[in-house]
Amino acid sequence: MSRRRLLGTAGAVGAGGLVVGGLGGASVAEAVREDPDPLSGVGSATVPFHGDHQAGIADPAQAHGHLLAFDLAPGADRKAAAALLRRWSATAAELAEGRTPKGDDTGIALDAGPSSLTVTFGFGRSFFDRTGLTDRRPAALEPLPAFTQDALDPKRGDGDLWVQIGADDALVAFHALRLLRKQAGDAVRPRWEMSGFNRTPGATPRPMTQRNLMGQVDGTNNPKPTDPDFEEKIFVPRDRKGPDAWMAGGSYAVVRRIRMLLDTWDNLPLERQERVIGRRKSDGAPLSGGGETTPVDLEKIGPDGALAIAGDAHVRVAAPSANRGATMLRRAFSYHDGFRDDGAPDAGLLFVAWQADPMKGFVPVQRKLDRGDGLSRFLRHEASGLFAVPGGCAEGEYVGQRLLEG
Amino acid sequence: MSRRRLLGTAGAVGAGGLVVGGLGGASVAEAVREDPDPLSGVGSATVPFHGDHQAGIADPAQAHGHLLAFDLAPGADRKAAAALLRRWSATAAELAEGRTPKGDDTGIALDAGPSSLTVTFGFGRSFFDRTGLTDRRPAALEPLPAFTQDALDPKRGDGDLWVQIGADDALVAFHALRLLRKQAGDAVRPRWEMSGFNRTPGATPRPMTQRNLMGQVDGTNNPKPTDPDFEEKIFVPRDRKGPDAWMAGGSYAVVRRIRMLLDTWDNLPLERQERVIGRRKSDGAPLSGGGETTPVDLEKIGPDGALAIAGDAHVRVAAPSANRGATMLRRAFSYHDGFRDDGAPDAGLLFVAWQADPMKGFVPVQRKLDRGDGLSRFLRHEASGLFAVPGGCAEGEYVGQRLLEG
Known part of the structure; x- marks a missing residue:
């Protein structure tokens, strides 16, 4: 009920x-x-849990997000993991519909509607060894290459299990986090947790591309579910064969905690910031002309005789045309965890990128950015994770069932 | 414009x-x-900065809040503090109206409306010694007494200057934080920062009393601006005389970071949780009967012959009638900063209580709670601050002007 x-x-x-x-x-x-x-408004919006793909990938990023990683406890095996994913899936489905799972007396979200709640589950590379499933581990879960500009904290990266929670209400999101933690019992131990945010629906006159904490319109060139190759680029084919056939309809999530050196960035004059990005700050229009959604013209020469989009501009180095069509769906949250010992803000982007194959999405783009991106000197990649996110499940099934019972 | x-x-x-x-x-x-x-909806709502009282006290708590404390840098004197409060007040007034202050190219909040942004400024006890204003320090800024259940971290408490930022959009709130930090320049050093949240407007079918992370409806008995003694209980009289006459129209903020032992709490059966609070969890109705707003009947005997509201129930110990009418306006944010080394959630309440005199508000109530409250074994007070928050200012004036130029 x-x-x-x-x-x-x-x-x-x-x-x-x-x-x-x-x-x-x-x-x-x-x-x-x-x-x-x-209910009406923000609270009433729902994103179905069941379906070909998991929720929380192709739908818009919510105002609040939690990223959690867990390690299986010593002794917890494939059977324990299956039981956990079964419980978690059932709970996520109920919460997405605004129901209170049996035995849940926390009450935290009691007055609110589902508020677009999504819960998304994934498996890290280490999960497969710990559950005796190494032979079914996808090749796509090979560790990401090291990038020269990485300064990664392994304690805040990777993990056996990954959970992404998103909702447009903070208490609804926190409630889901608490319930999943509680239901995990002793089967897993928390490894890391990161929380972030995006715009509140209704804060802008109409739905708009998100801004990040550098003030930049961020995500304009994201692939759209209506693009003809969206499914192919973002999701593993439904007819996937071989040891990782269980990933049919799934996707790979690359998670990076990217701190922004905001004090340095904010001291840069507007014009130099825009040159670094290659887009105008006010509306996200490319410096080659047009509006936010006008395609970037990388060849355009400005009135001063120089390239309108600089050689090391972020949009040039990240452009699909410069990366053999490499495409990923970025669905990020901003984060802000106070300030560091030196007084600088501990703030930036919880970057989550989705693709059918990290070697055709994040990796080639990041390789290029690592070498030639003018933006990278204002960023620090501090944590990294790569997770295999199985396809969605139907009612009565659970996420990962094809792996854990296959 | x-x-x-x-x-x-x-x-x-x-x-x-x-x-x-x-x-x-x-x-x-x-x-x-x-x-x-x-603009329409959440973004369009405004709370005027100018007025008899500062914003962020009698208006509803927003979905996002930042509490910041600063210490004056060595060498920064009364004059530097006056210049800072002048800049800060001008900026807060512009942001509250949805304007972009001159020279602000951060762009973080550019698409959004003011989203009920409020910025509130206060002075801590140490401010007065550092600025040569000790003779004008209010007696009400005497340090709070020690409570037996306190476990306070002095690094996260007190401070020369205190700023409270609230907005219904996270980027609008962050933008204000960044601008104020930037404008402070070298005059101050950040001391501590805490961020919290409440419900997103529209997540519930109608505006409702907030729930805290224990799931409890929290704030039902708060004084209301329409109460005949609201002004008297919450704000310093407008005709205040003597060395702290500059506090006319002001209020005192008690800030406590209260961690909740949620793992312990959530393992308590619902009925025992409700007994600890003295209210029903589902709707906040007192266990003595009625609905959420029905007055608590402390004498009521239940069908089992025992007091309906237990002797150590939170609502009994905190009741104004048990504290000689002591009243404070609670305007809190929940917080969640991941988990602690032992795996327990680092989450709870950023408790902010407002009153004309802490000795007639927070102090007597907390003294009673400290001794007899059944809820206190589920709470840890981890940080504490007490701040003198001057009255509001008119256009062309700045907050604290009567102190700093008087």
Whole structure:
């Protein structure tokens, strides 16, 4: 029974039906409520959990995100992992519909609607050794190459299991995090957690490309679900054969915690910032002309006789045309964790990039950026993870079932 | 010129007016935009900066909050502090109206409306010695008494200057934080920073009392601006005389970082949680009967012959009637900073309590809670601050002017 429908019933029973002096063991979801109001707006939006692909990939990034990695506890085996993914999937499906899972008395999200909640599950490289599934580990989970500008903290990277939570309400997102942690019990140990944010829906006059904490419009050239090659570029083919056939309909997530050197960046004059990026800050239009969505013209010569888009401009070095069509779907959250010992902001981007094959998405682009991107001197990659995110599941199934029971 | 009005003008000029190939030094706010859409919803809401009281006290807590403390740098004197508060006040006023301050090219909040942004400034006890103003320090800034259950980290408490930022959009709030930090230059050094959250407007069917991370409806008995004694209890009288006459119309903020032992709490059965609080979790109704806003009946005997509200229930120990009418306005943010080394969540409440006199608000209530509150074994007070928050200022004035130039 949905939380909202429950409230409707309570309203019909009448406000006089309130229980006095204790509930005699009724769960919080069963308790009589005085609130028959229907949901509308931010709270009412839902993203279905079940489907060919997992939620939280092709749908818009929410206002709040949590990225969590867990390691299996010593002794936890493939069977324990299967039981966990089964529990987690059932819970994620209920929460996505705005229902209160049985036995959940936390109450944290009780008044709110699902608020576009998504929960996405993935497996790290180490998961396969620990569960005796090494022979089914995808080749795509080979460790990412080292980049010269990396300064990675291994404690905040990788992990056996990865969970991405997103919602447009902070308490709804936190509630999901708490429930999943609780349901994991002793089977896993938390490895790292990162939390981030995006615009609140309605803060801008219309839905717009997100801005990052450098103030830059970020994500204009993202592939769109309506692109003819979107499925092919972002998702593993449905007819995938071989040891990683279980990844059919899945995707690979590259997660990078990218700190921005904001004090340095903000001291740069606007014009130099725009030259570094290759786009205008105000509206994200390429410096080669047009509006935000006008294709970047890398050959365009400006009135001063120089290239309109500089040789080391971020948009030039990252352009698909400069990377043999390499494509990834970036779906990031900004983060801000106060300041560091030196007083500089500990803030930047929780970069999450999705692709059918990291060797045809993140890796070639990052190789180019690592060498020639004018933006990279304002960034520090501090943590990195690569996760195999299986396809979605149907009702009654769970994410990863084809791997864990196959 | 307001950001929104600017966009309107750009629309009238027409989309063909876009500048190609660099802006020639125009600031980001002057850049031509293609976006004539009017703001509506979350983004359009404004809270005026100017007024008898500062913003961010009597208005509802926003979805995002930052609490920052600064210490004056060595050598920074009263004059430097006055210059800083003048700059900060001017910036806060512009941001509250959705304008881009001159010279601000960060762009972080560029697409969004003010989103109910408020910025509130306060002075800590140490400020007065460092600026030669000890004789004008209010007696109300005496250090808070030690409570037996405190485990305070002095590095995360107190400070010369305190800033509270709130907004319903995370980038709008972050933008304000960045600008104020930048404008502070070398005059101050950051001491501590805490960030928190509340519900996103629209996530619930109607505006409701906030829930905290224990799932409890929290703030039902808060004084309301319509209460006849609200002004008297929360704000220093306008006709204040004596050395702290500059605090007329001001208020005192008690800030406590209160970690919640959520693993322990969540393992408690619902009925025991409700007994600890004295309210039903589902809707916040007191266990003595009625709905959320029904007055708590501390004498009520339940059907089992025992007190409906237990002797150590939080609502009993905190009740104004048990504390000679002691009243404070709680305006809190939840926080979640990942997990601790032992795997427990680092999460809880950034408790901010407002009152005309801490000795008639927070102190007597906390003394009682410290001794007799059944809830306190699930809480850890980890940081504490007390700040004198001057009255609001009129246009052309700045917050604290009566102290710093008086």
